[in-house]
Amino acid sequence: MYGFKGDFGKTNSKKELPESQRADAVSSMVYEANARLRDPVYGCAGAISQLQKQVGELQAQLAKAQAELVNMQCQQTNLITLICMEMSQQSSHQQQEPMFLQQHESYNMDTSCFLDENNLGASWEPLWT
Known part of the structure; x- marks a missing residue:
């Protein structure tokens, strides 16, 4: 039987702890005692x-x-969007491929992250919880 009596302000009733929990109990009591020494009024609560x-x-x-990231x-x-609009206007005025596309034919812009509703929703969700 492993009992504690009145030490560190504990109750006078004996408590039986399984051996696997005894080290944690002692560690907890030492921490609580040190916390009470550091802060006599609040102890661990502080x-x-x-x-x-x-x-x-x-x-x-x-x-x-997260709000800055969404912004x-x-x-x-x-x-x-502005770049695409500008390119579209240039294309309609010149009736030819914009110079930008001629110079960068192999350039592929991945805009899927902007279309993924889950991406923005995940960023907003923690702001409202």
Whole structure:
């Protein structure tokens, strides 16, 4: 039987722990004792509160970065649209292949990432949860 009595403010009832959990229990008690020494008022609760605050700040930074990514993707889509419109206008005026295409016949622009609705949706989803 592995019991704890009143140590570190624990209850007086004996608790039996399986041997596989004993090392974790001791480690936890040592951490709690050290946390109480560092912060006599809040102990572990103070550390948990600080970590929760950090998580919140990091989530806000992530949301901001995701919003910036969506903004850049929209700007790139708009730029490609403008280029295509300009090329189309040149083609209709000149009735010939635009010089750009003549010089870069082998150039293939992959715009599938802009048409993939799942790509943009995945970026927006975390902003609203």
